[in-house]
Amino acid sequence: MSYSVDKTEDEWRKELGEEQYAVLRQAATERAWTGELLDEERAGLYTCGACGAELFKSGTKFDSGCGWPSFYESIRPDAVELLEDDSLGMVRTEVRCATCGSHLGHVFPDGFGTPTGDRYCMNSIALNFTPDES
Secondary structure (H helix, E strand, C coil), rough: CCCCCCHHHHHHHHCCCCHHHHHHHHCCCCCCCCCCCCCCCCCCEEECCCCEEEEHHHHHECCCCCCCEEECCCCHHEEEEEEECCCCCEEEEEEECCCCCHHHHEEEECCCCCCCEEEEEEEEEHHHEEEEEC
């Protein structure tokens, strides 16, 4: 797929820190319960940690108890790209930024009690957060 933000892996390496690069560009996963955005409760906007594209509104964030920030829907259906992922011997749905193709996490159909029934399980390190101005 072609993305509107298209950089070489060398360019991404220079722009992102080692941990961010591993998650965003190599589909690594940060350890559960360690992300700085897990307990973020302020109103605001979550954007891609690589390109800054808008991804999630704080009003869709919920405590799923999984150890990673969870959302029940993206800001727009076309903000994220969903791909089948069978890398761990099971079928999951990978979530990538639709603007730059960076790995964000996975989506699961177990967001019980949410309006969509989905749980977008995202890596904190893959996101930036901008609080609403008060």
